[in-house]
Amino acid sequence: MTPSxxxxxxxxxxxxxxxxxxxxxHCQLQSFEKGDVIVREKQFVKVVPIVVSGMxxxxxxxxxxxxxxxYVEPSQTCMMSLSASFxxxxxxxxxxxxxxxxxxxxxxxxxxxxxxxxxxxxNFVIRTFSNRYDELLNTFESVAxxxxxxxxxxxxxxxxxxxxAKAIEISHQELANELGTTRVVISRILKQFEMHNIVELGRxxxxxx
Amino acid sequence: MTPSxxxxxxxxxxxxxxxxxxxxxHCQLQSFEKGDVIVREKQFVKVVPIVVSGMxxxxxxxxxxxxxxxYVEPSQTCMMSLSASFxxxxxxxxxxxxxxxxxxxxxxxxxxxxxxxxxxxxNFVIRTFSNRYDELLNTFESVAxxxxxxxxxxxxxxxxxxxxAKAIEISHQELANELGTTRVVISRILKQFEMHNIVELGRxxxxxx
DNA sequence: TTCGCTTTGTATCTTTTGATACCGTTTTAA
DNA sequence: TTAAAACGGTATCAAAAGATACAAAGCGAA
Numbered sequence: 001m002t003p004s005x006x007x008x009x010x011x012x013x014x015x016x017x018x019x020x021x022x023x024x025x026h027c028q029l030q031s032f033e034k035g036d037v038i039v040r041e042k043q044f045v046k047v048v049p050i051v052v053s054g055m056x057x058x059x060x061x062x063x064x065x066x067x068x069x070x071y072v073e074p075s076q077t078c079m080m081s082l083s084a085s086f087x088x089x090x091x092x093x094x095x096x097x098x099x100x101x102x103x104x105x106x107x108x109x110x111x112x113x114x115x116x117x118x119x120x121x122x123n124f125v126i127r128t129f130s131n132r133y134d135e136l137l138n139t140f141e142s143v144a145x146x147x148x149x150x151x152x153x154x155x156x157x158x159x160x161x162x163x164x165a166k167a168i169e170i171s172h173q174e175l176a177n178e179l180g181t182t183r184v185v186i187s188r189i190l191k192q193f194e195m196h197n198i199v200e201l202g203r204x205x206x207x208x209x
Numbered sequence: 210m211t212p213s214x215x216x217x218x219x220x221x222x223x224x225x226x227x228x229x230x231x232x233x234x235h236c237q238l239q240s241f242e243k244g245d246v247i248v249r250e251k252q253f254v255k256v257v258p259i260v261v262s263g264m265x266x267x268x269x270x271x272x273x274x275x276x277x278x279x280y281v282e283p284s285q286t287c288m289m290s291l292s293a294s295f296x297x298x299x300x301x302x303x304x305x306x307x308x309x310x311x312x313x314x315x316x317x318x319x320x321x322x323x324x325x326x327x328x329x330x331x332n333f334v335i336r337t338f339s340n341r342y343d344e345l346l347n348t349f350e351s352v353a354x355x356x357x358x359x360x361x362x363x364x365x366x367x368x369x370x371x372x373x374a375k376a377i378e379i380s381h382q383e384l385a386n387e388l389g390t391t392r393v394v395i396s397r398i399l400k401q402f403e404m405h406n407i408v409e410l411g412r413x414x415x416x417x418x
Numbered sequence: 419t420t421c422g423c424t425t426t427g428t429a430t431c432t433t434t435t436g437a438t439a440c441c442g443t444t445t446t447a448a
Numbered sequence: 449t450t451a452a453a454a455c456g457g458t459a460t461c462a463a464a465a466g467a468t469a470c471a472a473a474g475c476g477a478a
Contacts, residue, residue: 067350083339086332116325123295129338130292133345140349141276144389147464171425180353185465187426203425203474356434380455391436396456412444412455 001029003104007052011075011104019118028105032097038078039095045084047105050077054101060093068178069093070135079132082125085111143180149189151179156199160208167207175206210238212313216261220284220313228327237314241306247287248304254293256314259286263310269302277387278302279344288341291334294320352389358398360388365408369417376416384415 007029008020029052032038038049038056049056049072056072058080072078072095080093085108114121142151155178159168170178172186179186190206193199200207216238217229238261241247247258247265258265258281265281267289281287281304289302294317323330351360364387368377379387381395388395399415402408409416 062350063354065354067353069346079342083335083342086335086339112331115331122321122324126292126295126334126338129335129342130295133288133292133338133342136342136345136349137278140345140352141271143349143353144276145272145274173425182466183426184428184467188428188465191427201426382455392456393437393458394435396458397435400457410456 001031003027003029007104010052011050013075013120013124014118015120016118019114019121022110022114023104023106026107026110030103030105032101032103034097034099034101036097036101037094038097038103039081039091039093041092041094042090044088045081045091045108047107048077048081048085048111049095049103049105051075052102052104054103055098056095056101056103057098058093058095065180066177067180070132071098077124077128079128082111082128148179148181148185149192152186152189153193153198155179156206156208167202167205169205171204210240212236212238216313219261220259222284222329222333223327224329225327228323228330231319231323232313232315235316235319239312239314241310241312243306243308243310245306245310246303247306247312248290248300248302250301250303251299253297254290254300254317256316257286257290257294257320258304258312258314260284261311261313263312264307265304265310265312266307267302267304274389275386276389279341280307286333286337288337291320291337357388357390357394358401361395361398362402362407364388365415365417376411376414378414380413 003024005020005024008014008023014020014023028047030049032054039045039058041061051072051074053074055074056078058069058072058078060067060069069080078095080091081095083089084091088108111125115125116122142154146154152175155175156168159170160166172190173183176183176186190199190201194201197209199209212233214229214233217223217232223229223232237256239258241263248254248267250270260281260283262283264283265287267278267281267287269276269278278289287304289300290304292298293300297317320334324334325331351363355363361384364384365377368379369375381399382392385392385395399408399410403410406418409418
C-alpha cells in the first residue's frame with residue numbers, strides 16, 4: 001500500500017517536502033499480524049521498517065537463549081536493520097510483530113542516499129543509533145548492578161506506563177524470558193510483591209496496585 | 210599541531226582528497242600523557258578525537274561506580290563524543306588517555322557537514338555507532354550469562370592478543386574495576402587459575418601460560 | 419465432563435558472588 | 449630509613465539466584 005501525507009504527519013519526523021515525496025513514491029505501507037516475522041535472523045535486509053502503529057520486538061537467539069534487544073514503537077525504526085542495510089550484512093537479529101502493526105518499509109538503497117540529501121533523515125538515523133545505545137547501556141547497568149526484584153518492578157511499571165489499564169497481560173514464564181531469568185525466580189518475587197501489596201496476581205495477569 | 214597526509218594515510222579511513230584537505234586545514238593533532246582527561250563528564254564537547262596512536266579509556270561514573278564503556282584504539286573514535294556532538298549535549302562519559310596518545314581532533318561543526326559531503330566520513334560515523342553497539346551487546350551477554358572466571362580469562366586473553374608479550378601489567382584491583390567486581394573475587398579466581406597452571410602471578414603482573 | 423496442557427505455588431539444595439576482616443609483603447615517598 | 453600506601457592471600461559469613469521436583473489450579477478442546 002502506498003503511504004499518504006497523513007501517515008507522514010503522524011510519524012512527524014520528516015520535514016522536507018522533497019523527502020516526503022520520495023517516501024511516498026518509493027516506500028510501502030505494510031500491515032502485520034501479531035507474531036508475523038518482519039526480519040528473520042541470518043537473512044539479508046531489503047527494507048528498513050518504520051513503525052506507524054503497533055510494536056515490533058527485536059531479539060537474538062544465541063546458544064539456545066533469547067536476548068531481547070529492544071522494542072520498536074511508533075515513529076521508531078529497527079537499528080539492527082539500519083545497521084545491516086549499511087553494510088549489506090545478514091541481520092543478526094529477528095524482528096517480530098508484538099501486536100498488530102503497520103509499518104512504513106524503506107528500501108535499503110535509500111537509507112544512505114537520503115542521509116546525504118535530507119537533514120531530518122540523517123538526524124533520524126543518528127538518533128536511532130544513539131538512543132538504542134543508551135537504552136542498551138541502561139539495561140546493561142540494571143542487569144549488572146540491580147537485583148532482580150527491582151528489575152521486575154521496573155519492567156512492570158514501564159509496561160503499565162505505556163498503556164491505559166494497570167493490568168499487564170503476561171505469564172510468569174514470558175516475564176522470565178524478557179528479563180533473562182527463570183520462571184521460578186519470577187513467581188517467587190511476584191509472590192513477595194503480592195504479600196507487600198505491591199501487585200495483584202491473576203492467571204496471565206499482573207496488576208500494579 | 211597541524212596533521213599531515215602521512216597521518217591520514219596511517220589512519221587509512223578517509224579516501225576523498227577534498228576531505229583530506231579539509232582535515233588538514235581544520236583539525237589539530239594533539240598529544241596526551243597517560244592519565245590526561247580528553248573529555249570530561251558533564252562538559253560540552255567541542256572536538257571529537259580520532260586516535261592516531263595510543264589508547265583512550267571511556268567510562269561513566271554512576272552511583273559511585275565506574276562503568277567501562279570501551280577503549281578507543283588507533284583509527285577509532287569516541288562514540289559518546291560523536292553522539293554528544295550531534296545533539297550539542299554534555300558528555301555523559303569521561304575519556305582518559307590509557308597510555309601516551311596522539312589524537313586528531315575534529316571540531317564538532319564538521320561532523321555533520323562532512324557526513325553529507327563525504328561518503329568515507331559517513332561510513333566512519335555509522336561504523337563507529339554500529340561497532341560500539343555490537344561491542345556493548347557482547348559485554349552485556351557475557352555479564353548476563355557467563356561466570357566471572359570465564360570473563361576474567363577472556364579479558365586476559367584479549368589483552369594478551371593485543372600486545373607482543375604475554376605478561377599483562379595490571380593489579381587485581383584494576384582488573385576488578387574493569388570487570389565491575391571486587392578485588393577479593395579476582396584474587397580468588399586468579400589463584401585458582403594459577404593452581405591449574407593457566408596463569409602465573411606476580412606483583413602487578415599476570416602471565417598467561 | 420474429562421483429559422491434557424498451561425500456569426502458578428512452593429520447598430529444598432547448591433553454586434556463585436559479594437562483604438568483611440585480618441595479615442604479610444612490597445613499593446613509594448617523605 | 450621509616451612511615452604510609454599499595455598489593456595480594458585467605459578465611460568466614462551471608463545473600464542472591466539458579467536447578468530441580470512436585471503439586472494444585474485453571475482453561476480449552478474433544
